[in-house]
Amino acid sequence: MSEDQKRNLEQQLWNIANTLRGKMNADEFRDYILGFIFYKYLSEKMEIYADSILKEDKITFKSINENTTEGKEYCEAIRDHTLEKLGYFLKPSELFSEVAKRGMGEKEQGRSSFILEDLQKILTNIQLSTMGTESEEDFDNLFEDMDLNSTKLGKTPEARNEIIAKVLSHLDKIDFRLEQTELDVLGDAYEYLIGQFASGAGKKAGEFYTPQEVSMVLAKLVTTGKNKLKSVYDPTCGSGSLLLRVAKEVKEVSNFYGQEMNRTTYNLARMNMILHGVHYRKFDIKQEDTLEHPQHLDKQFEAIVANPPFSAQWTANPIFMTDDRFSQYGKLAPASKADFAFVQHMVYHLAENGAMAVVLPHGVLFRGGAEQHIRRYLIENKNFLDAVIGLPPNIFYGTSIPTCILVFKKCRENPDDILFIDASNDFEKVKTQNILRESHINKLVDTFRNRSVIEKYSHLASIKEIADNDYNLNIPRYVDTYEEEEEIDIYAIMKDIKALEAKRAELDKEIDVYFKELGLVF
Incomplete structure (x- = not known):
């Protein structure tokens, strides 16, 4: 067009x-x-x-x-x-x-x-x-x-x-x-x-709409090195835009799967599939709470993308400790923050040759307690975490908080390190919203695909380095974006100040003469 x-x-x-x-x-x-x-x-x-x-x-x-x-x-x-x-x-x-x-x-x-x-x-x-x-x-x-x-x-x-x-x-x-x-x-x-x-x-709509540029990043990450996909899955699919974005990055997707809790948005997702020419036999979208009532437990998927609601509440019912999605970790995500529950759910559904990319708030990188325990298990025991990517603040509708993307693979090509990318400063401000431009997206994706180390932008952290940081994934620990300020010559500044003071004293004397001529006291 x-x-x-x-x-x-x-x-x-x-x-x-x-x-x-x-x-x-x-x-x-x-x-x-x-x-x-x-x-x-x-x-x-x-x-x-x-x-x-x-x-x-x-x-x-x-x-x-x-x-x-x-x-x-x-x-x-x-x-x-x-x-x-x-x-x-x-x-x-x-x-x-x-x-x-x-x-x-x-x-x-x-x-x-x-x-x-x-x-x-x-x-x-x-x-x-x-x-x-x-x-x-x-x-x-x-x-x-x-x-x-x-x-x-x-x-x-x-x-x-x-x-x-x-x-x-x-x-x-x-x-x-x-x-x-x-x-x-x-x-x-x-x-x-x-x-x-x-x-x-605003916020209500933002729960089911992922900006197109973020969708594009997620889609490019999970399709790296692939032309065809047997399946793509989004456990919080909203209106289905992420699923369809993945399809634009490859020649063919055989089947689309998704789950959405909100009834209206679930209807939009099915409409969206049909509107974009996806045959009714090729998509399976379900309406239910993904964590509490998962609908595709018998399936694994080659590509998984998601933008789950940030730090949502869930029951964290102890009965989930017998659920295959969570049981091996030994701990459940906190009831007040379901972020890692979504990660565990997605990892369970990830195929051995698959890749998943999920948008999450920065808190998942460094919060302690059960979340730290789950982070450690995913890295130390499973070695599934492939990359941590920091995004700019204020790119999602309804929230200005900075977000990150976690990329997971079960069979990693580079099992000895984890790539950290700090893309938080790469954006263009348009009115009140920050926007990722094509150049920002290309730089991020190219860095991921080549696992490039770029000063003040990306870093390859060894598993030992992460262990030494007690599995804290906060990006500034690994990507140093500190800009050294220009050295200040104190003696030169003092000299300038003295010269200015001397000049001021001379001006005061001149003004005093003028005031006396006028009969005024200065």
């Missing part, structure tokens, strides 16, 4: 957001817009595929009259194909463009321009069309956050209808260019909205 096309797309999306702005908060109107984008995507995908089936009959899907016997036969035949290929089905009258057209007042086949009831039924029918098929779980309750009867959209049904019709009309004018597979207009639209609303919504 060209820069002009992208700017135009963003402008139109912003106009749509403004239609809903003031009626509800950013979190809420994000859900409506993204839901309608998803509906538009499903419609266009359905129409393109159905038209390809009907090409030999020299008719289009939209031209089919569903109310005739012939039309019903066509629809049934197409339904069987699309449920197998796409995982869902829409009738010609249920297509986004047709509903948007009716919403703007064009009466067709006796229908009025009141579309709310039709639209609610269509969204329900999309889910119902998958009942009893392989894709049923992936489409289950996908549109549950879109309450078209909410008074936040308008006090009366007519007012709500007018708002929804405007949103659909704006969206209908955007060409998502699904025929051009190299373009990802729809994906760009999705990520733009997620990014804008995460930024506006």
Whole structure:
């Protein structure tokens, strides 16, 4: 997509957001817009595929009259194909463009321009069309956050209808260019909205949105030396952006796995997978608390990425000491700080040939007690820790604290040392947010891949060096970023001060003469 096309797309999306702005908060109107984008995507995908089936009959899907016997036969035949290929089905009258057209007042086949009831039924029918098929779980309750009867959209049904019709009309004018597979207009639209609303919504949205530049770093770290991945997993997958970012770094990812606790965000993750062309058979996203109720215990993954909630609370129930994820360590992460519980969970799921990268607060590097015990076990007993990377402060929405990335591998190419990178000063300040630019990312990733030692930036610490530091991983212990100040010549400064004092005394005498001439006392 060209820069002009992208700017135009963003402008139109912003106009749509403004239609809903003031009626509800950013979190809420994000859900409506993204839901309608998803509906538009499903419609266009359905129409393109159905038209390809009907090409030999020299008719289009939209031209089919569903109310005739012939039309019903066509629809049934197409339904069987699309449920197998796409995982869902829409009738010609249920297509986004047709509903948007009716919403703007064009009466067709006796229908009025009141579309709310039709639209609610269509969204329900999309889910119902998958009942009893392989894709049923992936489409289950996908549109549950879109309450078209909410008074936040308008006090009366007519007012709500007018708002929804405007949103659909704006969206209908955007060409998502699904025929051009190299373009990802729809994906760009999705990520733009997620990014804008995460930024506006603050901490709550920041819980499920990882800035794209951080996602890029994590993805590049875990895909180093690989062109294909059998699987990628995110135990706190949010809207799925990290999983999809990994896929951009390799030629192919066979399967995507994720788990998310928040129901709304879980819905967004499934939408995001489908929006980015991931077939329903290739992803398995579950909704549950990852630490308390893990859903993929029987699997190991070649790549694992995560940005878990920082220092979240968990039960730390003693029963977990019999859980294979935690039992070998001898201690559980504190109930008030689940950071290392997520690390232990991820290490358990990491394949022997895999790599994992996780974003965490700096406290995990040096806190004592159970966390120090777990750190020591991972380094001394397992030797899984491969790199510690310090990131700049204020790059995540909703928190200004500095963060770090820990990289783990079970079969390390360099088992005798751990790479430390201090990238905390490499950023550009944009308004109130710090941003990683391409040059910052390339420098970090190149240093990691080459295990380069760069003065005041990176250091290779031996296992003994870390043991001597009592397994404290605080980055300044290993990367010396101290800038020596210029030496000050005290004697020269004293000489300058004396000269200035002498000059001041002379000026005082001159001023005293002038004051006496004026009859004033100085």
